[in-house]
Amino acid sequence: MEYSLVGESLKFMILGMLIVFVFLYVLVEVMKLQAKIISKYFPEKEIPVSTSASSTTDTDEEARRTAAIIAAVTEFRKKK
Amino acid sequence: MEYSLVGESLKFMILGMLIVFVFLYVLVEVMKLQAKIISKYFPEKEIPVSTSASSTTDTDEEARRTAAIIAAVTEFRKKK
Amino acid sequence: MEYSLVGESLKFMILGMLIVFVFLYVLVEVMKLQAKIISKYFPEKEIPVSTSASSTTDTDEEARRTAAIIAAVTEFRKKK
Amino acid sequence: MKLKHLILSLLFAFAALTSTVQASEGHEAAASVPAAQTQNAAKVYEEKSVGQLIVSFFKTTGLNAIINPKEGVKNGEGKNISLFAQSWGRVLMFAIIFLLFYLAIAKGFEPLLLLPIAFGGLLANIPIANMTGPHGMLGIIYNMGIANEFFPLLIFMGVGAMTDFGPLLSNPKTALLGGAAQFGIFGSLVGAAALSQYTGMVDFTLKQSAAISIIGGADGPTSIFIASALAPELLGAIAVAAYSYMALVPVIQPPIMRALTNPEERKIVMKTTRKVNPLEKLIFPLVVIMMIALILPDAAPLMGAFALGNFAKESGVVDRLSNEMQNSLINIVTIFLGLGVGSKLQSDTFLVAESLGIMVIGLLAFSAGTAAGVLMGKLMNRFSKEPINPLIGAAGVSAVPMAARVVSKVGSEEKPGNILLMHAMGPNVAGVIGSAVAAGVLLSIFK
Amino acid sequence: MKLKHLILSLLFAFAALTSTVQASEGHEAAASVPAAQTQNAAKVYEEKSVGQLIVSFFKTTGLNAIINPKEGVKNGEGKNISLFAQSWGRVLMFAIIFLLFYLAIAKGFEPLLLLPIAFGGLLANIPIANMTGPHGMLGIIYNMGIANEFFPLLIFMGVGAMTDFGPLLSNPKTALLGGAAQFGIFGSLVGAAALSQYTGMVDFTLKQSAAISIIGGADGPTSIFIASALAPELLGAIAVAAYSYMALVPVIQPPIMRALTNPEERKIVMKTTRKVNPLEKLIFPLVVIMMIALILPDAAPLMGAFALGNFAKESGVVDRLSNEMQNSLINIVTIFLGLGVGSKLQSDTFLVAESLGIMVIGLLAFSAGTAAGVLMGKLMNRFSKEPINPLIGAAGVSAVPMAARVVSKVGSEEKPGNILLMHAMGPNVAGVIGSAVAAGVLLSIFK
Amino acid sequence: MKLKHLILSLLFAFAALTSTVQASEGHEAAASVPAAQTQNAAKVYEEKSVGQLIVSFFKTTGLNAIINPKEGVKNGEGKNISLFAQSWGRVLMFAIIFLLFYLAIAKGFEPLLLLPIAFGGLLANIPIANMTGPHGMLGIIYNMGIANEFFPLLIFMGVGAMTDFGPLLSNPKTALLGGAAQFGIFGSLVGAAALSQYTGMVDFTLKQSAAISIIGGADGPTSIFIASALAPELLGAIAVAAYSYMALVPVIQPPIMRALTNPEERKIVMKTTRKVNPLEKLIFPLVVIMMIALILPDAAPLMGAFALGNFAKESGVVDRLSNEMQNSLINIVTIFLGLGVGSKLQSDTFLVAESLGIMVIGLLAFSAGTAAGVLMGKLMNRFSKEPINPLIGAAGVSAVPMAARVVSKVGSEEKPGNILLMHAMGPNVAGVIGSAVAAGVLLSIFK
Numbered sequence A, B, C: 001m002e003y004s005l006v007g008e009s010l011k012f013m014i015l016g017m018l019i020v021f022v023f024l025y026v027l028v029e030v031m032k033l034q035a036k037i038i039s040k041y042f043p044e045k046e047i048p049v050s051t052s053a054s055s056t057t058d059t060d061e062e063a064r065r066t067a068a069i070i071a072a073v074t075e076f077r078k079k080k
Numbered sequence D, E, F: 001m002k003l004k005h006l007i008l009s010l011l012f013a014f015a016a017l018t019s020t021v022q023a024s025e026g027h028e029a030a031a032s033v034p035a036a037q038t039q040n041a042a043k044v045y046e047e048k049s050v051g052q053l054i055v056s057f058f059k060t061t062g063l064n065a066i067i068n069p070k071e072g073v074k075n076g077e078g079k080n081i082s083l084f085a086q087s088w089g090r091v092l093m094f095a096i097i098f099l100l101f102y103l104a105i106a107k108g109f110e111p112l113l114l115l116p117i118a119f120g121g122l123l124a125n126i127p128i129a130n131m132t133g134p135h136g137m138l139g140i141i142y143n144m145g146i147a148n149e150f151f152p153l154l155i156f157m158g159v160g161a162m163t164d165f166g167p168l169l170s171n172p173k174t175a176l177l178g179g180a181a182q183f184g185i186f187g188s189l190v191g192a193a194a195l196s197q198y199t200g201m202v203d204f205t206l207k208q209s210a211a212i213s214i215i216g217g218a219d220g221p222t223s224i225f226i227a228s229a230l231a232p233e234l235l236g237a238i239a240v241a242a243y244s245y246m247a248l249v250p251v252i253q254p255p256i257m258r259a260l261t262n263p264e265e266r267k268i269v270m271k272t273t274r275k276v277n278p279l280e281k282l283i284f285p286l287v288v289i290m291m292i293a294l295i296l297p298d299a300a301p302l303m304g305a306f307a308l309g310n311f312a313k314e315s316g317v318v319d320r321l322s323n324e325m326q327n328s329l330i331n332i333v334t335i336f337l338g339l340g341v342g343s344k345l346q347s348d349t350f351l352v353a354e355s356l357g358i359m360v361i362g363l364l365a366f367s368a369g370t371a372a373g374v375l376m377g378k379l380m381n382r383f384s385k386e387p388i389n390p391l392i393g394a395a396g397v398s399a400v401p402m403a404a405r406v407v408s409k410v411g412s413e414e415k416p417g418n419i420l421l422m423h424a425m426g427p428n429v430a431g432v433i434g435s436a437v438a439a440g441v442l443l444s445i446f447k
């Protein structure tokens, strides 16, 4: 190896942090744009996707459901 | 290819529909025979298989059971 | 095969039963030792592992839990 | 927010740089391919300046790969991809995939398979990543269970465990309706052959025509199984067509059903089905697989997996296994099957006239199957002692249980209160067997 | 119903045709094999008339393959199948398989494994389909996890996660009873050798004898693991024998137990077991695997998988994983293991005198193990301060937890209210370790 | 209890014998290796006396292998193992593994992965058994899904299905904090290079340095994926370091967070997050994967799997599949991933100075990432209209969701009632994307 490990890795750091920031910055702008478009053309009431019924898939909702089952069974067991 | 695609596929159609019908016709006759034999020698009361306890495996029963669980949990959640 | 099948297998039997007994005997002694050490230095109250909450993993407890769920659903179905 | 300006200027600098790269690219183009190969072979890292790093990074962006397609880029199977397929082809495929997402999510088109298939297609069309190659995620999945036709069989096993042959057993002769509907398969086989022979549009071989025609069986796993065996290059289009038209059954079937029957026929009330002895259900899968063994062993993998699932359920003694087949196992395999099939939605494989041809033939197949089923229903009604509502023949195309539901809906529209669902389930499940038999016949011809 | 007549005449025409085919077959016989090969090699479809198609279809029916067996037909491993195995052999195998179905479903013989094994056997004996070949469903499964002995280990991991060593830890010395019962293994090893050496009936090698003798361990996964390693050609018969006799434990054991004990011994009441500290249970699987590492590393795969499952359960911090091992994962693997083992029930492999010999030795093994356990129980009762009911020695053969239940039943028959179950669970789980040790010894001898 | 004496004397006899064997071993040593090979090649059993059997049994004990290490013993990859690694090395590894068990169980260190990894390590260090070889259980698992980088992707798919991007979508600009924290990766890359260049302690290549630095991403599957791709020989140490430090996040982060902020900053209350439209969540995974496709296709496998899981969840139409990804599938793969990674904890691979170096660099990486996140938070707070609590920058290192919880805890300690959890979840999930991007950059450099 005729190159300097540290030198090269410093270059990688510059490249890497640059790409990471550019990527996330573009992502931020896209997220903002997307929010603007969606709130304008697809306000919450008229969502064409069938997520209304399946809002139960949200992880916290999921957890709540599991909790409910466990609670139900626990309660049932107590009654016995 | 020196043969006619359409010609060959017409022959396949004849063969295929023939086999399909022969197969299903034989199956129909076997089903009838089987029903006759079973209703004669193994009427519902004396089935030697242990399906009485496990009739819960029927898909509709299965569905009903799932429905019951969901209903139970839903009800429980409402109570909360 | 210039050796006797039965002769060889008799030797295997001696070796095998010897190893099995030696292994299990050592295991018995280790189990006794382990019980002595644990009851002396880690009496049940101060177990460092978090098994208190998860005692539900015992298979019979598991079975009981399953039974409770099934019972709950069965009862719910009757109510319907 | 000044931060924004800072980053924006960074971004502009990046953009400026990349345009320079693009400009200078022309000069390098000729030399770059062998250079890349040499570098690859040696796999030794060589010192680079930050500028060189950024330039070489830009060359590995997908944007560059799409804007500047190059000769010699290979797909997952190691074949060259045309310049069009590398650039506009990918763009077009992304559009098609977003359409599939829309159909799956907003329109409810068989999402359990169309969504993973489409996502697999999305990943398959990402340039540079080569995810369909033998070391890529999709390639691994494809070789694991689709190239060897294993996954469709596992799905079929699960479907078997979910199927209830009770309605068929209570009225055996309706099985013949499930036979007539297989005209959808063989009719569209002739159609595919005719399309190739009489138009210059497509050029299907007999094998390919056969693989396509199985779409008419309206049975996802069977279609994928046969396509993998006879024409893997058409797998993507065939699977997409099969699942799309299965989702469209409620749109395709009713007009055909109404056109071929008169109101009197549609109003026919059928006799209540008899109760089936559990022993009949238990023995049935064994009867079917033994008949397959004796008459049509080429259908043994398909019917074997199906009968195994059904037998496990009906036996009542291995509920652990039968529930597993219907739940975790079928779910896992569905994810993998979808992704693996989606790997065949690469632009160079999918964007060919053949795909359009497959769409046309698929529609023909569903229509022909429906028509044949209804006509057979009319014929049977004429000769049978007990009245048979010819509508139930339409359920013979399978698409379990959707076609049976469509029959019931059309029937009760004509005569409210006339529930044909159970009567239609007979031809419906017989149609699954019929399609497997048809598939076996085609396999046996080309073996 | 005139339709029936129409179809019946079609059927007769088909039958007439096929008999002609059969008649003309004789002339073609000599030429047909190389012709088929050439055609296969070229894989080019050649034009045929409808008559030719039907004739060539008939040649691919299973009925024809069974009625007209041919020289040169190969099994999944590429070996020639005898004419008998192709014809009557298959028929006989189907009969045996239906018997297994009957035993599994109506008699409750370990259905979780016997049912998939038998179904695998059914599929394996379907002619033409060649499902046990490297591209067939059963062949894929066999190579995926049985040839490399992976599936039995996953099963054993799940069994480990379901096992509670509490009863053993509360009364450690009962482990020796689980050791004595391994005489079932080594006794039947001598038996198998004697059968080969002194009768002309079978001709087992030492390796095969060892593979067979593990049936005496009364432990399904261990048997399959050792059979895959030492004598895969006997895998089918060994697995069937092991699971059948495990199911027969309540029939085989009681007479032996009663013959070797007197009523006083059977009435012995044992001291209540002490409560076990959870920490002991947590450390136990580590103790066992470390002892295996030091003394008998050849048993490391088996005991490693078992200890992993048990440790995951007892740790209490990875319940997700331990539940998975006990449920979905073990279910999936059970389906595949059964089918893969069933692929060894092909007529040419299974219908040999050796299979009968295996059945005989298996029965001997269970009996010898039971007897040795009970006798060891009597010996220990004589030397021990605390009373030991010799019946619990019979639980040492494993067949967890059935042998322990049998002990409890026999004990409470003699003295109602005397619950031996927990006392019998100690030797019962020790028997699992003992069998794994015995398996390791045999593996180490033949390495 | 006289039985005890009987068995004890047997045991002594055994011990005496083994010491004789040890004594005589010296003479045989030279001849034994080629002899063993010949025997292995022929695989023919040769007659032995009981004494010979016991001697040859003792030679296959693990105790003997550890006490009498020999030249030429090979590891799972077929490389020679040093005498130290065979003897004290194994002992040391067992000690390290018991430490890992202790940390996983008693201290709650990410047990879901550390426990299977450590158990895999235990099995990998058992002598003779060679469980990491191509035919051993661990070797099979490693080749099934780790060598080809498949398992980490499946885990990432499940993680995607469990991730909620709502908090990030409600406050997009916090994504930049997840970017800053990736300084942990690139900073430690420089650190690893410096350690190699300026000290004689370790000698990492650039590729190895890159593989190690990904520990700073605080993302298990990403670390394993990159390590498998760039430096599989370091996989064990990297995975152990990654999961250990992820578990240590509540210990490592708070002092750094407090040192870099003043109480006023830590007390900053942030604006309530806006409600996010479900459509935004649905589209987000597609946006991310399309951006990856265009900008950084080398990250496509990682982000593709992640986006697939998230899209499946948010679509709401394939709950069967998304639940499967989050439950059975991820559980099964976690078991296998852990065991496969553990197979790299063999003494000869793990007991090298490099492992210590990796531990040091891993700690550096977590610290640097935390610091960079907090500093970026301070910078953004200065330029932003709305107040930003700089603590939430620390969540950018990922370790989802632990780092976000740590932020919330430190924040509410400073100002009770100030719940930062939801605000910290934004940078937290952005950190996952950021790490995948960083991983893609490193992959693209070394391709």
Ligand code: NA
Pocket (backbone or CB within 6 Å): D216, D217, D218, D219, D396, D397, D398, D399, D431, D432, D433, D434, D435
């Ligand atoms: Na069909």
Ligand code: NA
Pocket (backbone or CB within 6 Å): E216, E217, E218, E219, E396, E397, E398, E399, E431, E432, E433, E434, E435
């Ligand atoms: Na045993």
Ligand code: NA
Pocket (backbone or CB within 6 Å): F216, F217, F218, F219, F396, F397, F398, F399, F431, F432, F433, F434, F435
């Ligand atoms: Na991260």
